[in-house]
Amino acid sequence: MDILFVADSLESFKIYKDTTFAMMREAQRRGHRIIACEPRHLVWQRGGVVQAAVRRITLTGDAKAWFTETADTVAIKDFDAVVMRKDPPFDSEFFYATHLLEQAEREGAQVFNKPRALRDHPEKLAILEFPQFIGPTLVTRDADAVRAFHAEHRDIILKPLDGMGGMGIFRVKDDGLNLGSIIETLNKDGAQTIMVQKFLPAIKDGDKRVLVIGGKPVPYCLARIPQGGEVRGNLAAGGKGVAQPISASDRAIAEALGPILAARGLLLVGLDVIGDSLTEINVTSPTCFQEIADQTGFDVAAMFIDALEVAQSEASRTR
Known part of the structure; x- marks a missing residue:
């Protein structure tokens, strides 16, 4: 080809x-x-x-x-x-x-x-379709709604919808320190929509990148573990990548979403999972192939090219 x-x-x-x-x-x-x-x-x-x-x-x-x-x-x-x-x-x-x-x-x-499909699945908002797999989440540009969410959950994460690599992510604990200024920074005085999620303590074990290729989960994920007091596990933010077998709950999420997303033309998807909760669906340019292959020996690129060859062949037959 x-x-x-x-x-x-x-x-x-x-x-x-x-x-x-x-x-x-x-x-x-x-x-x-x-x-x-x-x-x-x-x-x-x-x-x-x-x-x-x-x-x-x-x-x-x-x-x-x-x-x-x-x-x-x-x-x-x-x-x-x-x-x-x-x-x-x-x-x-x-x-x-x-x-x-x-x-x-x-x-x-x-x-x-x-x-x-790339346009229809913004990476942070795509999770809204699958509420059964996500933790408490709020999408809003209203500052009062954010404050009410914090009052209910006490320990929260705030992030912009267009961020990547952990950029613009803030944690506000029970004391609410700097909540007002963080809201103003992220929502631009009500002009910009943001996402707020309950803090998930399981982040200490890593923000897991679960890859789904052709609707099927890769058997290993990359747990991106925060370092040095950071709340962000993203590799770009200094997280340590540790490859590990996917858990039963990781597999359940991947097997539930995989066929749906593949049918929409998403050959490669990267699910971000903290603990048992889905936090993002990455579709633009999911990564971690080499880290997983280097640490486990599982050839993720080969699985992807297998799927690409099949998808190309099937598409050619239906043209």
């Missing part, structure tokens, strides 16, 4: 841990051809189709000069599969890229994860 990866610039990759790189490496190992572009390279003009200036790459196995390339301009529909791997934030440009990719789908492209 010719596989186009729509991602951040290749020069920004940290290949020792990058999940998109792991996908590329496994794809090349199987004989698939790897092509890359950034969302900014997508172009459409009336009378034509969505195209992109792309880089046809070959992985070298070298840690520094890790690829060679040739330049090309190609219609998106001419690739066998398009893997959307642009990292968050889900900003306006990401939104516009999904529309261009959806136009490419109308022209015959096969895109994973589906652009419409």
Whole structure:
């Protein structure tokens, strides 16, 4: 297959841990051809189709000069599969890229994860559909509602809806210290909606990333454990990643959500679970493939390329 990866610039990759790189490496190992572009390279003009200036790459196995390339301009529909791997934030440009990719789908492209599904599942708000798996949660821009939630639960987490990597997350304990200023900072004096959740003490054991590929759970997760008094387990915030077998409750959540999300065109999903509670559904660019593989030997990238090959084949038959 010719596989186009729509991602951040290749020069920004940290290949020792990058999940998109792991996908590329496994794809090349199987004989698939790897092509890359950034969302900014997508172009459409009336009378034509969505195209992109792309880089046809070959992985070298070298840690520094890790690829060679040739330049090309190609219609998106001419690739066998398009893997959307642009990292968050889900900003306006990401939104516009999904529309261009959806136009490419109308022209015959096969895109994973589906652009419409990316738009329909904002990573923090997607959990609202599955209240049976989440802890006490409030979504609001009203300061009084946040104060009432704190009065009920006494120990809470506040976070912006567009944050990533643990950015903008605050904990307010029973004393309510700085609650007012934190609300003002996050909700911009009522102009911006935020999420508030009851603090889950199980965070001490890690914020678990449970990967779901083709509707099926990966048997190992990565528990991202807060360090040095931090409340955030995110690796970007200094959390320690410890791979471990998924628990019975992790599996129950993944098996309940997996087939639903896969049917909507979400080939790869990253569920964030603290204790037994689902906290986020990550769909834009879920990670942790290499950390899990390095610590357990389970080849997550191989499971993903297996699923991609099946999904591409099934989509081709129904076109």
